[in-house]
Amino acid sequence: MPRSEVRVALLGVGTVGSQVARILAVHGNRLSRLIGARLRLIGIACRRPADVSDQWIDKSLLTDDPASLCPQADVVIEVMGGLEPARSLMMSAFENGASVVTANKALLSRDLKSLQQAAYDHHADLYYEAAVAGTIPVVRVLRESLAADQIISISGIVNGTTNYILDQMALKGISFDQALAQAQEQGYAEADPSADIDGYDSAAKAAIMACLAFGQEIKLDDVDVEGIRSVSQADVAAAAARGEVIRLLASISRDKPGSKNGSDCYTPGSSFPLHVSVKPVTLPKDHELAGIHGSYNAVAIKARYAGDLMLTGLGAGGEPTASAVVSDLITVAGNKVSGVVSPPIPLTSLSGSDCSAEISAKNYGQGV
Amino acid sequence: MPRSEVRVALLGVGTVGSQVARILAVHGNRLSRLIGARLRLIGIACRRPADVSDQWIDKSLLTDDPASLCPQADVVIEVMGGLEPARSLMMSAFENGASVVTANKALLSRDLKSLQQAAYDHHADLYYEAAVAGTIPVVRVLRESLAADQIISISGIVNGTTNYILDQMALKGISFDQALAQAQEQGYAEADPSADIDGYDSAAKAAIMACLAFGQEIKLDDVDVEGIRSVSQADVAAAAARGEVIRLLASISRDKPGSKNGSDCYTPGSSFPLHVSVKPVTLPKDHELAGIHGSYNAVAIKARYAGDLMLTGLGAGGEPTASAVVSDLITVAGNKVSGVVSPPIPLTSLSGSDCSAEISAKNYGQGV
Numbered sequence: 001m002p003r004s005e006v007r008v009a010l011l012g013v014g015t016v017g018s019q020v021a022r023i024l025a026v027h028g029n030r031l032s033r034l035i036g037a038r039l040r041l042i043g044i045a046c047r048r049p050a051d052v053s054d055q056w057i058d059k060s061l062l063t064d065d066p067a068s069l070c071p072q073a074d075v076v077i078e079v080m081g082g083l084e085p086a087r088s089l090m091m092s093a094f095e096n097g098a099s100v101v102t103a104n105k106a107l108l109s110r111d112l113k114s115l116q117q118a119a120y121d122h123h124a125d126l127y128y129e130a131a132v133a134g135t136i137p138v139v140r141v142l143r144e145s146l147a148a149d150q151i152i153s154i155s156g157i158v159n160g161t162t163n164y165i166l167d168q169m170a171l172k173g174i175s176f177d178q179a180l181a182q183a184q185e186q187g188y189a190e191a192d193p194s195a196d197i198d199g200y201d202s203a204a205k206a207a208i209m210a211c212l213a214f215g216q217e218i219k220l221d222d223v224d225v226e227g228i229r230s231v232s233q234a235d236v237a238a239a240a241a242r243g244e245v246i247r248l249l250a251s252i253s254r255d256k257p258g259s260k261n262g263s264d265c266y267t268p269g270s271s272f273p274l275h276v277s278v279k280p281v282t283l284p285k286d287h288e289l290a291g292i293h294g295s296y297n298a299v300a301i302k303a304r305y306a307g308d309l310m311l312t313g314l315g316a317g318g319e320p321t322a323s324a325v326v327s328d329l330i331t332v333a334g335n336k337v338s339g340v341v342s343p344p345i346p347l348t349s350l351s352g353s354d355c356s357a358e359i360s361a362k363n364y365g366q367g368v
Numbered sequence: 369m370p371r372s373e374v375r376v377a378l379l380g381v382g383t384v385g386s387q388v389a390r391i392l393a394v395h396g397n398r399l400s401r402l403i404g405a406r407l408r409l410i411g412i413a414c415r416r417p418a419d420v421s422d423q424w425i426d427k428s429l430l431t432d433d434p435a436s437l438c439p440q441a442d443v444v445i446e447v448m449g450g451l452e453p454a455r456s457l458m459m460s461a462f463e464n465g466a467s468v469v470t471a472n473k474a475l476l477s478r479d480l481k482s483l484q485q486a487a488y489d490h491h492a493d494l495y496y497e498a499a500v501a502g503t504i505p506v507v508r509v510l511r512e513s514l515a516a517d518q519i520i521s522i523s524g525i526v527n528g529t530t531n532y533i534l535d536q537m538a539l540k541g542i543s544f545d546q547a548l549a550q551a552q553e554q555g556y557a558e559a560d561p562s563a564d565i566d567g568y569d570s571a572a573k574a575a576i577m578a579c580l581a582f583g584q585e586i587k588l589d590d591v592d593v594e595g596i597r598s599v600s601q602a603d604v605a606a607a608a609a610r611g612e613v614i615r616l617l618a619s620i621s622r623d624k625p626g627s628k629n630g631s632d633c634y635t636p637g638s639s640f641p642l643h644v645s646v647k648p649v650t651l652p653k654d655h656e657l658a659g660i661h662g663s664y665n666a667v668a669i670k671a672r673y674a675g676d677l678m679l680t681g682l683g684a685g686g687e688p689t690a691s692a693v694v695s696d697l698i699t700v701a702g703n704k705v706s707g708v709v710s711p712p713i714p715l716t717s718l719s720g721s722d723c724s725a726e727i728s729a730k731n732y733g734q735g736v
Contacts, residue, residue, distance in 0.1 A: 019673070023516060031516060135677060136677070137514075140508065140509075141505050141508075141509075144508060144512075144699060145508050146505075146691070146695060147402060147698045147699075148391060148395065148399060148697065149695070303691065305387070305687045305691035306682070308682065309680065309681040312679075313674065313675065313677040313678070314675040317675070320673060320675050323517045324674070326517075327513050327514060330516050338706075340706040340707075343403075
């Protein structure tokens with residue numbers, strides 16, 4: 001019997017969750033037509049239902065008990081953040097056969113493999129476009145568009161708050177503290193900005209991208225992290241005098257130790273270790289990533305066949321993040337209607353199982 | 369019974385087809401693991417099999433009779449180009465239940481709707497990432513990543529040959545004819561370069577993007593086209609003197625006639641006609657599309673919720689295009705293994721069926 005509806009539970013109704021609810025309220029009919037079944041929001045969990053005042057939210061759907069929603073849902077949207085209870089709720093969703101859409105980079109960067117395994121074991125999907133680089137569709141590009149290719153390296157600006165601060169320091173000649181205060185006033189930085197400015201938010205995103213791009217389990221702890229707290233106005237001014245700008249760069253490459261340019265020394269099937277780092281770096285003003293201003297994000301991908309790709313977009317914000325969440329919802333809800341799941345990303349140590357083919361292909365002598 | 373193999377027929381073994389065959393030869397095992405069944409190349413059709421010398425091609429697979437391959441294949445990769453026999457072969461593939469992956473922008477820009485309908489009628493997929501903007505994954509981004517969003521406008525540089533010519537004219541002060549000759553020497557331009565320099569290649573891509581982004585059937589003939597043949601060195605020099613560069617821009621927007629900036633006057637559910645054009649325009653040097661050099665392509669998308677996205681990558685070339693073709697192959701072959709098809713893009717006139725929702729949403733007063 002064809003499925004007539006897909007039941008959706010929304011966990012969290014903060015900046016992102018509220019906008020997810022709004023998109024579902026405004027575009028529910030159009031989105032239901034896209035998936036071929038009615039998308040039905042069955043409940044919205046949050047800490048204090050009485051405080052929710054958004055007009056587009058049906059108050060009868062609110063509950064302070066997220067665990068009660070998971071067993072009834074076909075898809076659980078987790079936008080509450082944090083490690084627990086988010087992880088337990090996701091696991092509960094999978095155990096009930098529900099798919100999960102999440103923006104939770106902190107959790108995924110610690111536990112992607114086991115969450116993915118739980119989804120797989122229960123014939124469910126785990127999607128997380130909104131966890132990495134805001135609206136930039138880098139998860140789908142790595143997972144699908146470059147599925148046939150081989151990634152050589154990724155570098156990017158994946159935290160809007162720190163980019164805004166560095167950009168303002170360069171444009172206005174202000175100190176780090178002044179720029180941070182300004183970011184907080186503008187709503188770009190949290191009251192406790194440490195996850196952003198100490199580089200851990202970027203590191204979580206880098207770890208997830210590394211998993212996707214290289215099929216190797218990389219966790220937050222594997223990332224070499226340095227934030228921008230010690231970047232002074234004198235540093236920024238000195239860089240400017242040399243025609244350079246400072247950017248907080250996330251980098252993933254199979255560097256030869258000591259190499260200045262990882263991509264040059266990449267050889268297919270090589271055993272150079274994967275190196276994932278987040279560091280403030282100086283870039284020449286005409287570098288493609290030097291031109292990323294304000295709270296924008298950018299991800300530059302170098303692939304063996306596709307060459308150089310660059311994706312730029314808003315790094316954060318309720319509406320942009322919600323757009324990514326709901327696009328994932330469309331995919332996993334469509335899968336529910338079809339009764340299929342997307343293949344999980346292979347996440348093992350790189351086995352070199354195609355190395356023999358790689359080596360024989362070298363004999364073709366065409367830049368393999 | 370689970371499918372143990374997916375039979376692939378390759379029609380065309382030119383610049384792109386040859387590289388598709390190479391990726392399948394080198395990465396066949398890895399790609400088969402991704403889809404969960406063996407990818408088996410059952411035949412390669414080309415005009416003169418005796419002339420094919422690529423070492424990675426199994427000569428026993430070659431035939432000059434593409435029609436003989438279609439009934440045996442699960443997936444047909446059409447990279448021969450041209451309108452016929454490409455169209456008849458695709459139709460024959462669909463009638464046999466095979467999915468089609470194609471890079472054929474000329475055909476799709478004339479006939480996307482009927483080809484898509486034929487695929488749908490026979491429970492098959494039609495994928496065409498390589499038809500638009502080279503390696504830039506704009507088809508998948510519009511079809512999936514922005515599925516929940518609403519596109520306001522798209523503008524882009526989607527022809528590498530003309531961008532190379534305009535860029536060389538600006539950088540070297542040479543004439544259009546000199547730059548064209550240089551593009552031909554470098555292999556960027558064909559012996560008959562008219563499809564590129566008269567704008568029709570860009571127009572075909574713009575028509576396909578318009579269909580994807582706005583769900584409205586737009587054909588090549590609907591595009592307002594002007595090429596770069598009449599752009600002189602004097603024009604380029606005059607633009608440079610004003611701090612501007614000339615780029616051949618493809619634009620899709622719901623412009624109010626006479627408006628200078630379509631996105632500003634966009635209102636959801638508006639009845640402003642969709643305007644698709646390809647024209648040489650002058651852009652200030654700091655415009656995001658002014659910085660696209662050589663044969664690179666770029667597509668800038670403005671979406672209602674996601675905001676501004678920009679995607680940049682190589683516009684052409686055998687390997688890059690083959691990477692896009694094989695990524696589509698992975699998707700449609702995976703669908704064959706699961707027994708599903710991806711939903712076709714809705715292609716009707718914009719019905720405004722969500723307009724009532726749009727209007728009531730305006731009452732929320734949050735920038736809807």
